[in-house]
Amino acid sequence: MSFSLCVRTASAASPVVAVCLGVLAATGPLADSGLAADLPWEKEQAQTPAPGTGAEGVQLPWEKETAGPKKAPRTQEPESGPLPWEQQKKAPAPAPAKPAVKPKAEEAKLADLRRRAEAGEAGAQFSYGLRFAQGKGVTLDYAAAKMWFERAAAQGHASARFNLGVIYKDGLGVAQDYAKAIAQFGAVLKAELGRSNWEVAVAKTKAGLEAQRMLGICYHYGPESLRDDKKAYHWFWLAGGAGNHGPAQNNLGLCYANGWGVEKSAKDAAYWYERGARNGDKLAAYNLARAYERGEGVAKDRAKAVEWYEVALKKGYERAKTRLEKLK
Helix, strand or coil, rough: CCCEEEEEECCCCCCCCEEEEEECCCCCCCCCEEEEEECCCCCCCCCCCCCCCCCCEEEEECHHHEEECCCCCCCCCCHHCCCCCCCCCCCCCCCCCCCCCCCCHHHHHHHHHHHHCCCCCHHHHHHHHHHHHHCCCCCCCHHHHHHHHHHHEEEEEEHHHHHHHHHHHHCCCCCHHHHHHHHHHHHHHHHCCCCCCCCCCCCCCHHHHHHHHHHHHHHHHHCCCCCCCHHHHHHHHHHHHCCCCCHHHHHHHHHHHCCCCCCCHHHHHHHHHHHHHCCHHHHHHHHHHHHHHCCCCCCCCHHHHHHHHHHHHHHCCHHHHHHHHHHH
């Protein structure tokens, strides 16, 4: 399978894309598990979207980032900022007691959703699958979620296809399989951008942009046999550099901070963290605050560090609270 990847040689402020051709060999795809994006959770859909749509919220409520395979894992020192997929760990909340009888309205809604899903409505199939993925009104069941996502994806539902990629990437109810995850994320892009452009064009939907970012995560954090930082950078650039997708801009910052697939540059790292932070990404805000706290790529500025830690904390990144306590 041929694979087109872009290698950037210009500065972050005015990047230029150069397209190269390569072969998708056993050196580089997919492995980190997790969306650092704070996209809205998927909502149940009352109507079937047109084929190729359904992208208005692509992050699964139940999706959690993992650190990838234990063999040759890629990690980062906590003091240098969080990984793209890092989330604050919290003690699991106790399972709520199940009511003896479901409210009639909810029971009727679930029954209607199942009826429409079984009748072949793509949006309902997606929403019904999401119920199983969340354990909302039904028993948590990833196998059932996968089945309904597959049915919706077969009808062109982009978010269902994306969620299948997450299932394989994170091994939710199935054996973790990055190759299959890559195939699913690629299918989202092929449907949106066409088979001739999907590797080089910028996605326009949330599902497409997040699929591009997921490919980058997979190529960087994937198993050793698939890992390729230049390809990872290419996909982060399409989503973040050209697509202005905040979470991918945080990933670009990490690439520059660590020299992943691009020349190491603290200045460019800070630039992309700020782009991502201003686009609402909490991890980018945290990383930007750390840059100001340390004076990495920017002038050391305690006030700005506090400002951006507060932004990250308000967006739900609890780790910022510890840094604020140390600075105040």
